[in-house]
Amino acid sequence: MIDLRVLRADPDIVRASQRARGEDESLVDQVLAADELRRSALAAFEQARAEQRASGKAVARASGPAKAELVVRAKDLSERVKSLQADADAAGAQLDALLRGLGNIIEPGVPAGGEDDYVVLDTVGAPRDFAAQGFTPRDHLELGERLGAVDTERGAKVSGSRFYFLTGPGARLELGLLNLAMARLIERGFTPMVTPTLVRPHVMAGAGYLDAHASEVYHLQADDLYLTGTSEVALAGYHADEILDLSAGPLRYAGWSTCYRREAGSHGKDTRGIIRVHQFQKIEMFFFTSPQDAAAEHQRLLDLQRELLDAIEVPYRVIDTAAGDLGGSAARKYDCEAWVPTQGRYRELTSTSNCTTYQARRLQVRERDPERGEQTRHVATLNGTAATTRWLVAILENHQQPDGSVTVPAALRPYVGLDVLEPVR
């Protein structure tokens, strides 16, 4: 949710943001009108309520016939209060519904437009020239099967399409990668967290995943719980309804969880291998910070992601996602995409979003504002991928050898316990 005060004070900023996202500008005026309505309804209710409270005291003091008469009058007043309260509640609900329909206000500099209007900020490393090395690269699934590392056939037998087993060296590679990421983050002062993957509706909604992404999310009807597609959801909810002390700096969490995604809108896309699957593992970074530090912390998250990508030695590029391709909660989003040789293109391995105060406002995460004494204000939240199962795709393909073996990147070897993955068939 955006700040209603900002919208009142400067509606043009919100209009411009909506325009850049390719979303409805007129929503801004609808919100302003609903706000007017709510304020007048609220004032009417509160005045009537104050009268009622005064009359209640009079009743309590009176006795005998005088009391009976006062009660009769108080009944009328009670009816009026009830009806005015209903009006005020309805006006409040209307405003809230409209306000939740607005996406976060984009950060200045975000490219306007949709999915294809990203701006490439940096490109690191060069795609390997397999032709010059005299062989045609195998894709990650063929490699994984030859190495005895990935089994999608049995994954489908047990759970259906887009499920898989990581076996032997594949499982070791994933655990090694996640442990490397976690170890690096702990060194940087992160608090490691293993988070719940089933959450209540208000937590899912608070993180913003029940709006546009609702069809992407698994729901357990019998228990009314949602399976999370990232530990961001649980980490965002971790401090819900709390007033945090950020005077010693941001709270930095590294959440390890299995992630579940329905992939409802992507039938036919990436059906081969483990690029797009219903279940995978991820280490997610999540910050709670003071609003004025959010943009700088966002750069820090991006730097950490780049360091981790450097550690697995794959070519990648960094893109600044266009406004129309941001989630509703994000004010800015950077993706790092690794080169996938057999696809001849870059594929997303990490994503980091600055949600400014948008998530925190829904989840009621606040801090004391040092400049305004004891007053509270909403904090900013940021999130970013540290490592996921999908990274195995880039590792396998970019480090493959002509004989079908795969060299384990040096930084990973202590965590995987193997220097080379050898074909078993």
Added chain:
RNA sequence: GGAGGCGUCGCAUAGUGGCCUAGUGCGCCCGCCUGCUAAGCGGGUUGAGGGCUUGAACCCUCUCGCGGGUUCAAAUCCCGCCGCCUCCGCCA
């Protein structure tokens, strides 16, 4: 799954329909007093929204786990939900 108990200010507790503008103790903050510390004395100490301005002060409303209901009036009575505790049952 069954039975019972509980949820009040940062913590602990009092409060069985109007005298609650929620009392008291502890903690914390400010001040006074005092060789220092402690003690003592006085004051303050949930959060949100609205009036309203750049802000402060002031006024009003809401906030006793959450949401409904009864009543002229609800921390207090009723219903639902959530959480915690105890016992029984079940259990990868």
